[in-house]
Amino acid sequence: MRIVEAGIIKDKVKSLAINANVKIRSDVLRALKNAYEGEKNRLSRSAFKAIIDNAEIAFKNKLAICQDTGLPVVFVEIGSSVFINGNITKIITDAVAQGYREGFFRASIQKDPLNRNQKLSYGPAIMHTDIVTGGKIKITLLPKGFGSENKSKLKMFNPTSPLADIEEFIVEAVKAAGATACPPYIIGVGIGATADYAGLLAKKALLISINSVNKDKQLAVLEQRLLKKINKLRIGAFGFGGKFTALGIKVICAPTHIAGLPVAVNISCHALRSASVVI
Amino acid sequence: MIKLEAPLTKEKIKKLHCGQEVVYDGMLYTARDQAHKRIIKLLKDNKKLPFDIEGKLIYYCGPNPAAPGKVIGACGPTTSARMDAFTPELLKNGLLGTIGKGERSQEVVQAIKRYAGIYFSTYAGCGALLAQRVKKRELVCFEDLGTEAVFSFEVKDFPLIVAIDCKGESIYEQSR
Numbered sequence: 001m002r003i004v005e006a007g008i009i010k011d012k013v014k015s016l017a018i019n020a021n022v023k024i025r026s027d028v029l030r031a032l033k034n035a036y037e038g039e040k041n042r043l044s045r046s047a048f049k050a051i052i053d054n055a056e057i058a059f060k061n062k063l064a065i066c067q068d069t070g071l072p073v074v075f076v077e078i079g080s081s082v083f084i085n086g087n088i089t090k091i092i093t094d095a096v097a098q099g100y101r102e103g104f105f106r107a108s109i110q111k112d113p114l115n116r117n118q119k120l121s122y123g124p125a126i127m128h129t130d131i132v133t134g135g136k137i138k139i140t141l142l143p144k145g146f147g148s149e150n151k152s153k154l155k156m157f158n159p160t161s162p163l164a165d166i167e168e169f170i171v172e173a174v175k176a177a178g179a180t181a182c183p184p185y186i187i188g189v190g191i192g193a194t195a196d197y198a199g200l201l202a203k204k205a206l207l208i209s210i211n212s213v214n215k216d217k218q219l220a221v222l223e224q225r226l227l228k229k230i231n232k233l234r235i236g237a238f239g240f241g242g243k244f245t246a247l248g249i250k251v252i253c254a255p256t257h258i259a260g261l262p263v264a265v266n267i268s269c270h271a272l273r274s275a276s277v278v279i
Numbered sequence: 280m281i282k283l284e285a286p287l288t289k290e291k292i293k294k295l296h297c298g299q300e301v302v303y304d305g306m307l308y309t310a311r312d313q314a315h316k317r318i319i320k321l322l323k324d325n326k327k328l329p330f331d332i333e334g335k336l337i338y339y340c341g342p343n344p345a346a347p348g349k350v351i352g353a354c355g356p357t358t359s360a361r362m363d364a365f366t367p368e369l370l371k372n373g374l375l376g377t378i379g380k381g382e383r384s385q386e387v388v389q390a391i392k393r394y395a396g397i398y399f400s401t402y403a404g405c406g407a408l409l410a411q412r413v414k415k416r417e418l419v420c421f422e423d424l425g426t427e428a429v430f431s432f433e434v435k436d437f438p439l440i441v442a443i444d445c446k447g448e449s450i451y452e453q454s455r
Binding site for chain 2: 051065104116119147271
């Protein structure tokens with residue numbers, strides 16, 4: 001049994017909330033720089049230049065990369081031999097809010113989704129908690145902007161549906177997002193499980209490094225094929241055309257029921273931010 | 280790069296063409312979802328608006344608060360399409376143009392043509408960079424809306440791309 005005090009988690013999560021918003025992920029920055037080198041379209045090139053400059057300015061001045069500091073989504077993995085001295089949900093929720101406040105980030109959360117008449121706040125963050133083996137706690141924060149979250153799609157396919165139909169659905173989801181959700185995109189896809197879980201897998205897929213190659217050979221080929229199809233849409237950076245509509249696409253599969261085949265698409269803008277800490 | 284300076288006029292706007300990169304010096308008002316809802320309600324009820332939209336630009340932006348000693352936090356554009364339902368009415372009432380990101384509806388394109396307006400895109404997802412170009416920020420109205428309140432910005436070298444010009448030519452159609 002390992003005892004972890006609430007205060008330690010609180011401090012770590014607070015810094016995570018700030019870091020995740022001011023520092024772009026290194027794999028994303030690398031992909032952006034490569035795209036800038038490879039792009040010929042005049043306006044899209046200035047778009048890439050602005051995105052790269054922005055990342056630098058944000059980090060240097062401790063400013064949010066994007067004014068939409070998102071709905072903070074937190075993934076928590078707790079080792080089964082860890083005892084947390086306190087209510088983990090409350091500790092994390094409060095720490096994220098405090099980090100946002102200290103970082104001078106925007107309060108973007110409306111408590112009443114229907115009447116929309118409450119003072120905007122910093123939370124609560126969305127939390128997904130898993131119990132894993134071991135004696136550590138891993139916390140990952142993904143500030144998810146809503147320009148791109150609004151373009152999420154879910155479709156319940158038949159178990160006999162051809163793969164081509166699924167591919168078309170994914171490409172159409174990106175086409176529908178068009179220029180509105182800050183392209184070039186990073187796309188997460190969840191296939192299988194239930195409707196809600198496919199959605200979670202699609203979001204978790206955004207946490208995978210763009211450069212990594214899928215260990216499942218069929219999925220690795222599928223990702224490559226989808227990326228090519230998506231880039232043929234020629235939406236391009238900021239929707240100004242060019243070669244890069246998406247920087248990457250990641251697919252996660254999970255076992256599902258004999259009667260169904262859920263497919264969820266979660267899109268991220270070019271400012272894909274996430275940060276993790278292991279305690 | 281074209282320099283555009285306040286005060287803006289229809290004549291200045293008419294000279295701009297789709298796809299041109301512009302830097303703007305002058306003022307603009309921020310307004311997004313809830314502020315639009317209120318403005319349209321006021322217009323419907325024949326009430327006076329708390330600020331004059333005649334000849335002005337509206338920037339779809341919900342800024343981050345300013346750190347001590349700073350003017351503003353990150354302040355990039357939000358998705359323009361969510362304001363599509365409101366924009367024709369504002370253009371009809373004298374608004375010169377709008378600034379945001381992404382495509383507009385056919386209704387907005389038609390309204391831009393009819394009233395010789397303009398739609399600019401600015402650097403999407405680049406709120407930290409754009410914050411460097413805002414020299415002054417003041418609260419105008421709807422303070423209870425938090426970041427969705429209306430603010431006036433004084434900007435210098437604010438980057439804009441002509442996304443839909445007064446003839447209704449759209450960069451989003453041309454580029455694909």
